[in-house]
Amino acid sequence: MSLVLNDGERDRAGARLLALLDDHERGLPTSHLLPDLDRPRLTELLNTPMPDKGIGVDGLFDEIVDTVLPNSTAVAHPRFLAYVLGPPNGIAPYAEAVAATINQNCNFWQLSPAASVIERSVLAWLGDVVGFPSTAGGILTGGGSLATLTGLATALHDRAPDFRATGLQGGGAPLVVYTSEEAHRSVDKAAVVLGLGIDHVRHVPTDDRYRMRVDALAEAVAADRRAGLRPFCVVATSGTVTTGSVDPLDAIADLCEAEDLWLHVDGAYGALFLLAEEKRELLGGCARADSITLDPHKLLFASLEAGCLLVRDAAKLRAAFAFSSSYLTVADDPLMTDYMDHGLQLSRDFKAFKVWSALRAFGVDAFREATERCLDLARHLGERVEATPGLDLLAPVVLTAVCFRMRGVDHTEVLATLAAEGTALLGPALVDGHDGIRVCVTNHRTTKADVDLIVDRLRELGKSDDVAEGVLVS
Structure with a gap:
């Protein structure tokens, strides 16, 4: 069996790939930050022996769409802010x-x-x-x-x-x-x-x-x-x-x-x-x-x-x-x-x-603008934290890392709640012996509205006794 795609297979692979990239881009604003892991399917994937016969172009893309994508972290989501890990720029998939x-x-x-x-x-x-x-x-x-x-x-x-x-x-x-x-x-x-x-x-x-x-x-x-x-x-x-x-x-x-x-x-x-x-x-x-x-x-x-x-x-x-x-x-x-x-x-x-x-x-100007926007958003977040009762900055905002604590709550549970409900993926911080939350704005898709949504939700959670094990009790 040839390892080179024929004309029809190339056409099909190209169409499926372009559809996948388009669907991914359009679906980012409503995507799950962390996947709801399909553990049985992932276990099946792990236990599948090396195949003697291939499943072809459509079979492969079906597996990608049905198994790989739903079990992958949405690092390009605009409120993925837990790590110094930005989303890829738009030309990256084509260059790759x-x-x-x-x-x-x-x-x-x-x-x-x-x-x-x-x-x-x-x-x-x-x-x-x-x-x-x-x-x-x-x-x-x-x-x-x-x-x-x-x-x-x-x-x-x-x-x-x-x-x-x-x-x-x-x-x-x-x-x-x-x-x-x-x-x-x-x-x-x-x-x-x-x-x-x-x-x-x-x-x-x-x-x-x-x-x-x-x-x-x-x-x-x-x-x-x-x-x-x-x-x-x-x-x-x-x-x-x-x-x-x-x-x-x-x-x-x-x-x-x-x-x-x-x-x-x-x-x-x-x-x-x-x-x-x-x-x-x-x-x-x-x-x-x-x-x-x-x-x-x-x-x-x-x-x-x-x-x-x-x-x-x-x-x-x-x-x-x-x-x-x-x-x-x-x-x-x-x-x-x-x-x-x-x-x-x-x-x-x-x-x-x-x-x-x-x-x-x-052009480099586009990256300058993205960098400056990330800095502006981090400053805005720091100002919102300082102006919000129950939130305290733990360190000066020098670049785009914003570390703060919430009074009277378990930070681990807050982080789990935000991730579980799809509000944001933020990270933990330990600053000078104080537990807290860390937001790192290195995401060119993040907007001021995203930052405000996060702070508003944190303010709500700070007033609530319903944060437990990552799920809000209604």
Whole structure:
């Protein structure tokens, strides 16, 4: 049986796909945020053996429509606000289809010449947003965690010149990395994967705005040097995952220069707010980083996965990851980049295409406007919380994360109620020991009416004794 669709099957698959995309778009405002799981059907799906005979195009699309879609979370719903996860932009499904059709392996340029140039172009565009020089380079990754891992590996190779030959087995003094108490767990995970160990990650205290204290950082570095350890890297955060706080990047950069430390900025959440004029001063210190994590699948609303690492000096990234192999050798071309020499992967999909396609289709101004709208909505939410009796802000609204508490209620039950009735999917927060609720407005579909609906419902629930196990008792 052929693995190529015939003319009739292609026509049918195209028609079914277009109908699916149209139905999905039109149904979003009334869709269920969380699916009412059909556990028997999912169990049947799990237990179905690998089929010897196929079910054809229509059979497959029937299963997608009947089983996959009804049991999937509606991340594009305008009141899906629990996580830093926006909906994909409108061109994403079409760009993904093209990328799958040409199936470029973005490792060395001979297998993907146009893709190599497009990724290089996207990285240059993002470098311009950050303020990096023309010497910068980078790579598109599966997300912020992998970008941070790649950035720390680059730092290790640069600040421990014997690292490629001996790794952590060379017998030198232990290497130490510094980050804040509010840092993303990917920093700890990277330290474990790279063999540094959690014991050699210093979680620096934060101030009353949840920003890394530079005085405490300086003290920690000095103490480790006195103990004979090797400080080598600081991971600052532009947009902490809970409150959206931004570390004092310029002051940290000054310290890193004085102490000869690599500065990596985890900007997975917040760095692309540089698109908004109002945040450029706050985030301007990103330009001083040695490396930075960005997430196009957040504020550029690319479909998953699309993370990014940028390194100020591209040669240092290549020095960390380039290995020679005769069977992969191809002539150098000044127009092209062999991305197998810039990261962990050999086989790589064409992640840059969906980012490039969206920027080409919509223009960067559309993303600036979406970013500014998200900031405006977060401010509006913070103002509504402060003006509503029974609600208390737990942290300043710096970017688009809004953390607050409700007096006299169980936050877990409130969150379950909001999700069960379809009002909104919000998340829990723990801020300075206080339980609360977290709303993160990184959704280009969210409107002011959505924000007001949520606050009005919270006010009702705050006055009610009927919140129980996610269901309102009537």
